[in-house]
Structures are given as C-alpha cells and as structure tokens.
Amino acid sequence: MTRKNVKLAYITNDSARKATYKKRKKGLMKKVSELSTLCGINVCAIMYNPYESQPKVWPSPMGVQRMEQSKKMVNQESFLSQRISKATEQLKKHCKDNWEKEMTQVMFNNISGERLLDENMREIDKRIAALANTPLNLKGALPSLSSSVAALPPMTMVTLEVISRVIIKDMLQTKVNNMDQIQRQQWIIEMMNNNNKNPQTHMAFGGNEMMFQFGDNINLNNGLWSNTFFP
C-alpha cells in the first residue's frame, strides 16, 4: 500500500530486497520500453543482478534506433524494414541464451582490456625501447614492418593467429570509427544480412547492436520485434 514514502537506502532484508528488485525491475523495464517506443530511441538497461551466482548483465535489449534522418531515407525504408525484420527474426532465436553472458563478456573485456592496455603502456614502451637496441634487425628482410617487430622477445602465449586477429581487429576498428553514421548503418545492415544467411554463427553483441527492441524476456508485451525500424 506504499504507505510510507520509501527510505532510499539499501534494503537489508534479503527477501524484501529481492521482492522490491523484482517489482522495480519490471517497472523499470516497462519505462524503458515506453521511452523507446514513444521517443524512438535506443534504450538499453543493464543490471548486475546480485541474485545470480556471478554479477550478470540483465538483458534488457537495445531499443530500436530510429534515425533522425529517417525523412531523408524514405525510399530505403521499405527495403531496410524488410531486411531487418527478417534478420531480426533469426537473431531473436539465438538471442536469449547468449545475450546475457555475451554482454557481460563484451563489457568486461572492454573494461579490462582497455584499462589494462593503458596501465601497461609504459611497460610496453620500455620493452620497445629495449628492443630497439637488439642486435637482431630484420629491416632489410621485411622493409615494411618496423624492424623491432621481428625482434619481439619470446612470448609463448602469442601465436600467429592471435597476432593476426588483433591486428586486423585494430585496423578494422579504425576503419569503422572513421565511418559516418550512414555508412555505419549500412554496414550494420549488411552484417545482419550476412548473419541471416549463416544463423549458426555466433550471436555476439555486435549482431544485435541496434536491433533489439525490448523483448520477450520480460513478458511485457509482444509484437515489438516487428518492423518498426525506420518508421
């Protein structure tokens, strides 16, 4: 009966806290859903749920992105809607099981990776400096690579595959970062289309980036997966 106006503090009683969590989670998700629908923006809510064995991301999916420039894209709408609806259906099937853990992964990887990367840059720089004095100089053999590359000290963990992957990743990230909004959008569409052809392949964060409207996992309402993109 919400007789008191709730004291805004951590609820120490376990069952009361859990009950509140459940209720408020539902309410919050409804709000998220509504905001997404009413204003046509992407909304994502993530909760590290203390009632799971690990801190988990609560899978409130990405809202639909409505482009501000949708008016400029009228001719593409039908095509895009079709593509996306189709792809979304596929993606949806693979989403539920993977979303949560992958979101966790993705977020934590980024957090830890970027952070550690910076934390360790001095160390790396030192090593690079040291390596610059190595007698092993392969500049002649591999003129386009920095001479020090070949002189990297033993790193047993580092395989060619890892190196290749990370290099390519870095290059591609640069490329994508240089895209403008429209280019990114088109690229995402293409990605989804490819994914659609090959639905067994990974359902990573990237796959649903702009695609997940507020979904089934909260039993709020249905029909949100329809082609409401680019309205």
Added chain:
Amino acid sequence: MTRKNVKLAYITNDSARKATYKKRKKGLMKKVSELSTLCGINVCAIMYNPYESQPKVWPSPMGVQRMEQSKKMVNQESFLSQRISKATEQLKKHCKDNWEKEMTQVMFNNISGERLLDENMREIDKRIAALANTPLNLKGALPSLSSSVAALPPMTMVTLEVISRVIIKDMLQTKVNNMDQIQRQQWIIEMMNNNNKNPQTHMAFGGNEMMFQFGDNINLNNGLWSNTFFP
C-alpha cells in the same frame, strides 16, 4: 495532467516528443538510481539520443556493485570504502566531459571490432595459410615465435606499437577473463588506486566500470558518490 492514458506509439510531433523524452528520461534515471540504491546492484541505462547529431549514449553511469559476498568481506569494507571513495572523487572530476563519447566509442568499438573480427576470420585464415608457404622463415632466429609471424606481409598501417598494444591487450584480456569475481574486484580497486595517483590520465570506460553511482548529470540527488560501496 496526464488526462489521457498515453497511446504507446512513436510521438510524431517533434517538440512533444522531445518534451516527453526529457521528462521520461528524468523519471527513468530516477528509477534506475533508486533500484541501484535499494537493491544494491549495478544498473546502467544507455540511450541513443536522437536529438544529438550522432547517435549518442546517454551517460547513465554504472551503479555501484554490491557484492553478494559482502558479508564475507566485512573486514575489508572500511578499507575498500575509503579507497573507493577517494578514487571516485577523482574519477568524478573527469567523468562528465568524457563519459558520453567514450561510452559510445567503447561500445561501438566492441560491436564493430568483434563483429568485423569474426567476419574477417576466414580471410585471415587464408592469409595465414598462404604465409605458411613463404620462403622467409625465421624460426631459427626467433624460436619462440611462430615462424610465420616474421613473414607477415607488408602492412603499412601496422606499427610495432600497434602490434604490441593489441598483443598485450589480448593477453591481458585472457588473464582477466580467467579471474574470479573476487580477483576482478581487487584488481579494479587497484586500478582505481593507480588512477587516483595519476588523475590526468584518461578517464576511460574501464576506469568507472563498477564505480559510478548515479551521478550529477541528471540533477536528481546528491551524495550518491559517497562510500556506499560494500555496504
């Protein structure tokens, strides 16, 4: 006067939509804040705001993570709270300007990077296979590196620094992924402590991972940056 019960559909009127967005954003953020406080969980809300020139992440900061195991850590509480409060104050100063764009960056990098990485793995694998046949084999000179590493074809973009960064990043990510929850937590504390000593350095996503309680940027309430960690 909320006389009608709102039709749950995209608001076509621009100013009305923006007004609703503003109101509801505030409400939503308050809910997020409350849920975070009441239930002691991390909550993050992200909105791609259509009123900005690009899709932007709305900087609803990470909620405080209260560890489920907090009871097991009573003795550490005071120490940790102190550390975190201190660090948080520093971080807060650098947060506002950077949070939004960096969150966007981080998320999009991950989306694009991971996705493109997978998309391009076949290509990479082909190149690796091709390289295996290169006459330039440095196995003898660099026994601990895969022989093909030194035989990588010219990649003008790839500098030693980039390679080092990405390699280290990959290695460290692996390391962090293998940590358990407690280890991660301690690591984050250490990271923050380091950051505190060097506050000018980057205020990246990683820096505030588990740290941002619902903050000033919404003018909801204050005092949320206090030591409510590990209550």
Added chain:
DNA sequence: GTAGCTATATATAAGAC
C-alpha cells in the same frame, strides 16, 4: 518464495505562462 490486492506515492500529459 509467489501471486494478487489496495492505499498511497510517484510520474507525467497537458495546459498556462
């Protein structure tokens, strides 16, 4: 623990300025 219920607190649409 889960599922309603209801009184009340809170959020907010629409209006006034």
Added chain:
DNA sequence: TGTCTTATATATAGCTA
C-alpha cells in the same frame, strides 16, 4: 523553446493467502 501547475495515470510497499 523552458518552467510551473495540476489532474490523472501509473508504480509499488506492505499486506494477505
């Protein structure tokens, strides 16, 4: 546009079964 007001819709605390 932004802010304030107010009627009403919605969310939910505390209760019951």
